[in-house]
Amino acid sequence: MRTVLYYVIFYCWFATSLLPFRILYFFSDLLYYPLYYLVRYRRKIVRKNLTNSFPEKNLSEIIQIEKEFYSFFCDYLFETIKLLSISEKEMRRRMKFEGMEEMNAYFREGRSGCLYLGHYCNWEWISSFPLHVEEGVVAGQVYHKLENKTFDDLFLHLRGRFQAVSIAMNDTFRKIVELRREGKTMVMGLIADQVPIWRSIHYWTDFLNQDTPVLTGSERIARQVNFVVFYGDVFRVKRGYYVCRLVRLSDAPKDLPEFQLTELYFRELEKTIRRDPPYWLWTHNRWKRTREGYLQFEERQREKSRRPKKTV
Numbered sequence: 001m002r003t004v005l006y007y008v009i010f011y012c013w014f015a016t017s018l019l020p021f022r023i024l025y026f027f028s029d030l031l032y033y034p035l036y037y038l039v040r041y042r043r044k045i046v047r048k049n050l051t052n053s054f055p056e057k058n059l060s061e062i063i064q065i066e067k068e069f070y071s072f073f074c075d076y077l078f079e080t081i082k083l084l085s086i087s088e089k090e091m092r093r094r095m096k097f098e099g100m101e102e103m104n105a106y107f108r109e110g111r112s113g114c115l116y117l118g119h120y121c122n123w124e125w126i127s128s129f130p131l132h133v134e135e136g137v138v139a140g141q142v143y144h145k146l147e148n149k150t151f152d153d154l155f156l157h158l159r160g161r162f163q164a165v166s167i168a169m170n171d172t173f174r175k176i177v178e179l180r181r182e183g184k185t186m187v188m189g190l191i192a193d194q195v196p197i198w199r200s201i202h203y204w205t206d207f208l209n210q211d212t213p214v215l216t217g218s219e220r221i222a223r224q225v226n227f228v229v230f231y232g233d234v235f236r237v238k239r240g241y242y243v244c245r246l247v248r249l250s251d252a253p254k255d256l257p258e259f260q261l262t263e264l265y266f267r268e269l270e271k272t273i274r275r276d277p278p279y280w281l282w283t284h285n286r287w288k289r290t291r292e293g294y295l296q297f298e299e300r301q302r303e304k305s306r307r308p309k310k311t312v
Contacts, residue, residue: 006150010084013154017084021240024082028074036070042283046070049282053208053273068278075239080124083158088131091162095125097132099230099246106228106251107134107185113228114188116218116249118269119281121234121242123191124155129244130163133187138179140165141189142172142218164189173221180225188227190218192262193269195289198297203259207266208273213289219261222253229253229261231268236279 016024035041046069050062057065086094106113117123130139141164146152156166167175172188179186192215201213222229229249236242249264250256273280 002150006153009150009154010157013081014084016078017082017086021082024078025075025239028078029071031074031077032071035074036067041070045285046282049286050277052210052287054277055209065277066282069280069282072236072278073283076122076124079122079240080158083124083127083161088162091125091128092131094241095122095128096243097129097246098243099248100132102248103187103228103230103246104134107137107187110185111228111251112180112186112225113230114190114218114222115230115232115246116265116268117189117191117232117234118193118272119191119284120269120272121236121279123234124158125242126189126232126234126244127159127164128162129187129189134185136185138165138184138186139163139189140167140175140186142167142169142191144169144194169217172217173224176221176225189232192218192265193286195284195286198289198294201289201294203262204291205263205266208270210287211291212266212287213294214262214266216259216262219253219259222261223256224254226252226254231265233268233272234279236276 036043043066046066047062050057050065054062054065103113115129117126127141133139141159143155143159143166145168146155159166167188176186176188194215196213196215200215200217202216204211204213206212207214221227228251231247231249233245233247234242235245247268249268250261253261
């Protein structure tokens with residue numbers, strides 16, 4: 001049954017993807033009104049996130065950003081579906097990367113690297129990155145598996161159209177070791193602005209005016225294998241056109257103090273978001289984990305450790 005569902009959705013999406021961009025954006029404009037005004041998809045979370053992130057803005061400014069976000073979010077949905085059939089030539093024209101010369105120079109020296117990204121602009125189109133790296137370099141993207149297996153399979157297909165290798169988060173280090181043993185040079189794309197689970201919280205930072213727990217696994221891997229680390233600063237030039245400017249954060253992360261690489265990333269991401277707020281994923285409940293909640297979690301863990309073990 002799941003296989004049937006997969007092919008039904010796949011061919012519906014594929015047929016939709018064959019439509020010209022101007023038609024897709026017409027449907028995007030139509031979708032905006034019911035999504036924002038009727039369904040009100042995660043409106044409370046978006047309003048809360050924007051209000052807390054930009055306390056200096058008044059309500060009318062917050063609502064304007066909110067509406068622009070939902071309009072862009074509808075574009076993102078149809079642009080992502082377009083990935084099913086868009087040609088390499090068209091993708092190169094619409095998704096450009098600046099600063100590739102510096103990154104490719106490291107690859108020619110045999111250095112591997114990673115590219116820190118956020119859920120900003122159309123992050124799915126970043127999967128075209130393999131089109132721009134040196135020949136022979138393995139371009140991987142670390143991802144969280146979706147709970148729905150059908151949609152997980154669909155997005156794996158989408159993200160692999162331009163030869164990007166999708167790597168489940170828990171398999172990242174194993175895959176890196178495997179590629180190094182094979183003598184491969186690699187670059188790993190890491191979207192690192194997700195919410196960590198309680199037991200994975202090791203560091204907090206001030207991000208968009210809020211006390212924020214952050215993922216540090218990417219930093220630990222980069223330090224351990226001494227990757228050259230870049231940040232992808234993405235711009236929306238106009239509807240359906242993006243530029244990702246590569247910013248080098250460090251070419252020797254193992255020499256940095258612990259968590260400094262994470263700080264560098266979040267400072268860059270914050271600058272990107274503040275420059276053009278509507279293009280970040282505001283529907284994500286980014287600040288659902290609080291410091292108070294974390295302290296309660298630690299206390300529960302201590303209580304469990306103090307309980308006597310059951311004997312057989």
